[in-house]
Amino acid sequence: MSQPPAPDKRRAILDAAITVFARQGFHSARVSDVAAEAGVAYGLVYHYFDSKDQMLNELFSERWALLVEASQEVRSSDAPPRDKLAGVANFIIESYRHEPELMKVIIVEVTRAANSFGRTHLPEIRQAYDLVAEIVSDAQKAGEFRDDVDPNFAAMVFYGAIEQLLTGWIFESIPGADDDYERAKRLVIETICDGLEPRPVSDAVAG
Amino acid sequence: MSQPPAPDKRRAILDAAITVFARQGFHSARVSDVAAEAGVAYGLVYHYFDSKDQMLNELFSERWALLVEASQEVRSSDAPPRDKLAGVANFIIESYRHEPELMKVIIVEVTRAANSFGRTHLPEIRQAYDLVAEIVSDAQKAGEFRDDVDPNFAAMVFYGAIEQLLTGWIFESIPGADDDYERAKRLVIETICDGLEPRPVSDAVAG
DNA sequence: CGCTAGATTGACTGGTCAGTCAGCCGAACC
DNA sequence: GGTTCGGCTGACTGACCAGTCAATCTAGCG
Numbered sequence: 009m010s011q012p013p014a015p016d017k018r019r020a021i022l023d024a025a026i027t028v029f030a031r032q033g034f035h036s037a038r039v040s041d042v043a044a045e046a047g048v049a050y051g052l053v054y055h056y057f058d059s060k061d062q063m064l065n066e067l068f069s070e071r072w073a074l075l076v077e078a079s080q081e082v083r084s085s086d087a088p089p090r091d092k093l094a095g096v097a098n099f100i101i102e103s104y105r106h107e108p109e110l111m112k113v114i115i116v117e118v119t120r121a122a123n124s125f126g127r128t129h130l131p132e133i134r135q136a137y138d139l140v141a142e143i144v145s146d147a148q149k150a151g152e153f154r155d156d157v158d159p160n161f162a163a164m165v166f167y168g169a170i171e172q173l174l175t176g177w178i179f180e181s182i183p184g185a186d187d188d189y190e191r192a193k194r195l196v197i198e199t200i201c202d203g204l205e206p207r208p209v210s211d212a213v214a215g
Numbered sequence: 216m217s218q219p220p221a222p223d224k225r226r227a228i229l230d231a232a233i234t235v236f237a238r239q240g241f242h243s244a245r246v247s248d249v250a251a252e253a254g255v256a257y258g259l260v261y262h263y264f265d266s267k268d269q270m271l272n273e274l275f276s277e278r279w280a281l282l283v284e285a286s287q288e289v290r291s292s293d294a295p296p297r298d299k300l301a302g303v304a305n306f307i308i309e310s311y312r313h314e315p316e317l318m319k320v321i322i323v324e325v326t327r328a329a330n331s332f333g334r335t336h337l338p339e340i341r342q343a344y345d346l347v348a349e350i351v352s353d354a355q356k357a358g359e360f361r362d363d364v365d366p367n368f369a370a371m372v373f374y375g376a377i378e379q380l381l382t383g384w385i386f387e388s389i390p391g392a393d394d395d396y397e398r399a400k401r402l403v404i405e406t407i408c409d410g411l412e413p414r415p416v417s418d419a420v421a422g
Numbered sequence: 423c424g425c426t427a428g429a430t431t432g433a434c435t436g437g438t439c440a441g442t443c444a445g446c447c448g449a450a451c452c
Numbered sequence: 453g454g455t456t457c458g459g460c461t462g463a464c465t466g467a468c469c470a471g472t473c474a475a476t477c478t479a480g481c482g
Contacts, residue, residue, distance in 0.1 A: 017460085033330035035242070035330070038439065048460085049460060049462060050441095050461080050462060050463095051442085051460070051461055052459080053441095054441065054442080055459070059440080059441080060440065060441090116330055117330075120329065122323055122385070123240035124242070130388075134388065137388075158389075158395075158402075160388075161380070164379045164383050164388075165379065165406055167379055168380065168382075169372040169375045169379075171375055172371045172374055172375025172379075173368070173372065175329055175375075178329070179337075181367075182365075182367050188365075191365070195365075195368055195372065199369075199407050200406050202409040202410045203407065203408075203410060245469065246469080246471080247469080255430085255431095256430055256432060257431080257433095257471095258430070258432065258471095258472085258473085261470090261472080265471095266470080266471080
């Protein structure tokens with residue numbers, strides 16, 4: 009079944025962890041479940057990892073780094089700000105489409121779990137938020153976005169919207185057919201960007 | 216300090232639970248912590264509540280019902296849709312300003328905890344989302360919002376944005392001075408509504 | 423006072439896992 | 453064939469904590 013060279017059980021355990029954490033949630037997933045899913049003895053998990061937590065940490069950091077990297081690239085491109093934000097939204101949503109289990113774990117167990125793992129990874133998470141804030145800030149300086157909006161607040165709104173959409177798909181609260189993803193991308197970009205673009209329109213609306 | 220009538224230890228325990236859950240998070244809060252915070256014997260908690268979970272359930276349901284009620288009132292008012300959404304956003308954000316600990320618990324432990332308590336309370340949570348979706352849908356039928364956007368998606372974006380803002384305040388990632396709250400309200404309404412309003416503007420932007 | 427019922431107490435139990443560890447297996451090398 | 457060493461095994465331990473329960477206290481009542 010497997011060749012002599014390197015069965016790479018470590019990777020198998022990590023993959024099993026994705027499946028199990030996605031299925032049962034990190035908290036109610038036992039280490040023995042992960043071992044069973046990987047077809048490996050209980051103790052081997054501790055040969056490769058220091059703790060149950062470390063597995064999740066590694067899954068998260070590995071993937072989140074890609075997001076940060078992609079965001080950095082997007083930011084330093086010379087596309088218009090709307091397209092930059094679209095690029096970030098696109099990356100996140102496509103990540104989910106290609107690896108829904110991993111993204112489920114990351115969103116549900118880390119990003120949205122502000123009390124447990126979210127705390128631990130706050131600096132990394134913040135890094136991604138900050139990049140969006142910087143994209144907004146850049147656009148403001150160039151006069152392409154209105155400048156009476158705090159970029160950090162805009163970033164929160166942006167990420168909050170996307171995360172909620174992902175959560176909706178993860179728990180099947182909203183339909184997730186192919187064109188739903190595309191429509192969702194457009195919706196986020198249009199709503200957020202239209203609100204951020206300079207407004208020649210009236211200013212006195214609210215009471 | 217207290218009169219003979221009814222010391223209402225039950226309420227004291229519930230209030231203590233808010234404090235403790237907000238401080239330590241539900242998971243790492245021990246029932247003994249709640250009892251100690253309430254100045255009450257361990258066993259008494261189980262005289263008034265069936266389980267640790269029940270306390271959180273009760274805290275959530277009690278408060279969430281108010282949100283649903285307020286949303287219903289807003290929806291059936293005859294204000295313009297933008298003001299309706301502003302009403303809902305206002306209610307949530309003011310709830311946080313007045314009872315930050317309780318709202319922290321509700322957001323962090325229930326609303327964002329899609330795997331644990333979020334699951335249990337999904338119907339209630341959904342009820343609130345649906346009301347926003349209906350506000351959007353009503354506006355679409357009246358021609359006040361563009362109708363090529365799924366109201367459920369719009370509701371997710373709306374709630375996601377607000378929830379993220381609250382989370383930012385809860386964990387002090389974004390500033391929470393008095394005028395920050397007001398600015399945040401405006402930002403959410405402006406971004407979301409501008410994106411939802413009928414657009415005489417061009418349609419061909421994306422690639 | 424004697425009795426009942428509800429409030430209150432806190433020591434104790436039972437179940438659950440994360441993490442440990444003593445040792446086995448097989449490949450490579452002498 | 454012996455020795456070494458990393459990968460690998462899984463039974464076991466120790467800590468933790470939700471929930472139980474038998475006992476005590478207090479108030480009202482006849």
